[in-house]
Amino acid sequence: MSQNKAKARITMQELADIAGVTRGTISRALSDSPRVNEKTKTRIRELAKEYNYHVNQRARNFRLQKTGVISVVFMLNIKSEQHMSDPFFLEMLGGIADCLAEHDLDLFLSHAPIANILELQDSRVFQNSDGVIFVGQGEQHSELNALANSDTPMVVWGAEMPDQSYCRVGGDNAAGGYIATNHLLELGRRHIAFFGDVNLPEIALRFSGYKKALKEHGVKFDPRLQIEVPFEMERARDAIEELLGSRTKFDAAVCSSDVMALSAIATINESGLRVPADIAIVGYDDIGLARYSSPTLTTVRQNIRWAGRVLVESLLSLLNGQTVADTTLSSELIVRQSSGAVAAKKT
Amino acid sequence: MSQNKAKARITMQELADIAGVTRGTISRALSDSPRVNEKTKTRIRELAKEYNYHVNQRARNFRLQKTGVISVVFMLNIKSEQHMSDPFFLEMLGGIADCLAEHDLDLFLSHAPIANILELQDSRVFQNSDGVIFVGQGEQHSELNALANSDTPMVVWGAEMPDQSYCRVGGDNAAGGYIATNHLLELGRRHIAFFGDVNLPEIALRFSGYKKALKEHGVKFDPRLQIEVPFEMERARDAIEELLGSRTKFDAAVCSSDVMALSAIATINESGLRVPADIAIVGYDDIGLARYSSPTLTTVRQNIRWAGRVLVESLLSLLNGQTVADTTLSSELIVRQSSGAVAAKKT
DNA sequence: CTGAAAGCGCTTACAG
């Protein structure tokens, strides 16, 4: 803080004057260079402490032409009005932030929904950081490719894509969609809806898993049960209410996120039906709240916090000039009450 | 991105050479200084576009001795293991981020729980930013005072304190505690528990409101019903289970956050009791999820996103050298199902 | 209206 008067920050030159050496020596001593005398080092370190001197990191970073900052861009889907406050994003952010902190890196958060990420190229988002983590692909896979091809150090959370130029970390979405659907089929459900926007690559893969499970169980896919439910809560309600009102028969739903599942449960309850007795629900993500909702949520677990760590470590390797392979995190079904496999302890 | 080869970034000097002027003129033209010829300005702007030149914001900020960054420090309570992923924090972060974006400011997020904020003085958190927003006071009111007294530009979300040197924005906690308790009393509840850690200034004020309401209704305060429930979910469950196991009679609870309330509801359900029939619950904050839980949550609304904006605007005024008054946002009771005032549409 | 020059606070090859 430059305005800090009480503990006015001293400059490297000033410390050099006090120590009777040049800035170069101070700089080397404080970065523990082998090329400076141990005695001098010790003396300088002590003086630094005494005068409360600390290297100005901004000047250092500027000189070094690096920022010490990693940008995180959440690819909020504009159409579905997803917010930063979506628990999935926030848990991911937590994992990323913790891991960056361990590496002594700062986190720059890009906020607003982004129409075209290529426009970010000239913004602070890119200029202020050493690399970028994209969470989600939105519908901008080709733009992400373009960025990666222009040598932007970046890593992307999302679905595996053909012709993908960027380093990707993501869940096994096809398997996730499959195990969720399979679980419901094994519980005897036959009219299973799929809630989610299949224009998003991850959701499309889950949808393929859903169809595969149906097929294996000899259940014919009913297109009326594929609902493009948006991630945003209010709009999710509307979509689900519409389905309920349509009288299309369904006894279960595979949702694209836990938030969507919670929204579905609330909407279903209001219509007078019960979860899981009338309609069984499986979520996706296993956000912290999933185990605390009523009923508790059966869901496909993505280890979100760990995913955040993998994203960071992958990016750092990339920045170190290493080649980094994609990572696919396995998907695991967490069985709780909402799918009807476990008896709810009264309700 | 310095590594960006495909669209190699051009420097101001290079653009100056191209334009046949000096850097000074480029600088002035691009910042729309009245001291440069309109024709020259237009020409330079066009060249900038043609050569894809954009002012290096980091050099600019360095030169200007400002960062264009605001730090946000969440005063996570270590004891109660509160996480960044707490929806309250995240919604607050959303409000702050949106408002900062409008002012073209970046957001630096400090992550880890902080034992002593004075130690932050020499970290990047402070060095990398023009000002700091603290969300919560934790138990470090005097340290916050010390920081403010050393001229750190800062603003704090929290409770009004005597001898407070910093600019504060916060809810009306005493009123909030009062209206929550009063609501339950008017519904006929008489054994109302208070869940929360009264060592935190905000919670202490809500607790005073709780006691005031009890007194007005002639209900004697029962210390066994004041439970130091931590914010963290797992630990909240433990505390609530203990109360349930103790057989201390209670028919309602005022909670210190919605997350705590959701935790309480889940715990109560598991014990075989029902909300609100057996135990009525009132939360605090009105997080997004409050209206989607089952039962939906009666809660004391804090307009969190707006609060984020007020924090930012207050800090910016401070940075402009203005004197900024504290802000107390009013508290409003949002009545939903969990308090038993509204009939749940079946359960 | 525009140029020449200093300087923000560091780091690091180059000498010695």
Add this chain to the structure above:
DNA sequence: CTGAAAGCGCTTACAG
């Protein structure tokens, strides 16, 4: 082992 000097990419008084 340490110093003198250049330079990261800008902005802005000071001249003219």
